[in-house]
Amino acid sequence: MSKPLRLLSLLSVVLITVVFINAINTKNTISFQKENDPINNTHESYKIKALKLPKNLNLAGERVPLEKTDIKERMDRELLVNTYWQSNGLLLIKRANKYFPVLEPLLKEYGLPDDFKFLALAESGFIDETSTAGAAGMWHFLKSTGKEFGLEINSNVDERYHIEKATKVAAEYLKKSKEKLGSWTLAAAAYNAGNYGVSKRLETQQVTSYYDALLPDETERYIFRIIALKEVISNPKKYGFVFDESDLYTLTETKIVKVDTAITNIASFAKKFGTNYKELKLYNPWLRENKLNNKSRKLYEIKIPIK
Numbered sequence: 001m002s003k004p005l006r007l008l009s010l011l012s013v014v015l016i017t018v019v020f021i022n023a024i025n026t027k028n029t030i031s032f033q034k035e036n037d038p039i040n041n042t043h044e045s046y047k048i049k050a051l052k053l054p055k056n057l058n059l060a061g062e063r064v065p066l067e068k069t070d071i072k073e074r075m076d077r078e079l080l081v082n083t084y085w086q087s088n089g090l091l092l093i094k095r096a097n098k099y100f101p102v103l104e105p106l107l108k109e110y111g112l113p114d115d116f117k118f119l120a121l122a123e124s125g126f127i128d129e130t131s132t133a134g135a136a137g138m139w140h141f142l143k144s145t146g147k148e149f150g151l152e153i154n155s156n157v158d159e160r161y162h163i164e165k166a167t168k169v170a171a172e173y174l175k176k177s178k179e180k181l182g183s184w185t186l187a188a189a190a191y192n193a194g195n196y197g198v199s200k201r202l203e204t205q206q207v208t209s210y211y212d213a214l215l216p217d218e219t220e221r222y223i224f225r226i227i228a229l230k231e232v233i234s235n236p237k238k239y240g241f242v243f244d245e246s247d248l249y250t251l252t253e254t255k256i257v258k259v260d261t262a263i264t265n266i267a268s269f270a271k272k273f274g275t276n277y278k279e280l281k282l283y284n285p286w287l288r289e290n291k292l293n294n295k296s297r298k299l300y301e302i303k304i305p306i307k
Helices: 003-036 069-084 086-109 116-124 143-148 163-181 184-193 195-205 217-234 266-272 277-283
Strands: 254-259 300-305
Touching: 069 086, 069 217, 086 116, 086 163, 086 217, 116 163, 116 184, 116 217, 143 163, 163 184, 163 195, 184 195, 184 217, 266 277, 277 300
Parallel strands: none
Antiparallel strands: 254 300
């Protein structure tokens, strides 16, 4: 082989060796960066911030003892869930603006602390859904409880969906529970687990406070969820919820039509008052069929939307 060719071959070998070594070094460098300096997998402005628990958290004026470790952790959990489940939180804020103005004067009239509007929100989310246990309406009454407190419940009329009547019953139930158990916090817990269930556990465990009792899992979270909703919805901007007044939901003004006879066809009845079947049912969800039997000639009040 001639001298120039040998020189060219030698240069080629050196060049290939350099490239190979660089490739190995680059690979090692990349691996080192991935292992020790992970790249942020979210947008640079996205942060999950730990929340500072307010010191004055309470339900109906009854303080949450955050100095107890388990209480602090349970409260922290519910506040985090209701802050960072953003879509649900914003929907609840919007619906609260729609129904709180209806509930607030009713709670005052029936002698129940204003905070219990958050219990209704926690129960139903202010949507017309029946729970797996069969609880229905804004206050999520079971049929047996509703009937026990005088609500009319059948296939034709279900007053668990009647906001004013159901709120009155909820107030009666909660006030009796408070009288029996000694605090609004325990009354709220009993709304979830029943008066007997709560009082039996208090007796067995020899305690008198909700925060000292070991209760079923759902009831363990129940009070803290109500308080978390109260905190977030009362201070939405503090928890990152941004909206305009026009973004919130509102109720259309209605007038009352009193009826003490049967209505053979709800759709035809609605047309007489310048509305339709769907709208009438939206404002009177307690009417469960396309008729009102009313064999007893009971006086019903039907809401008609004013356009």
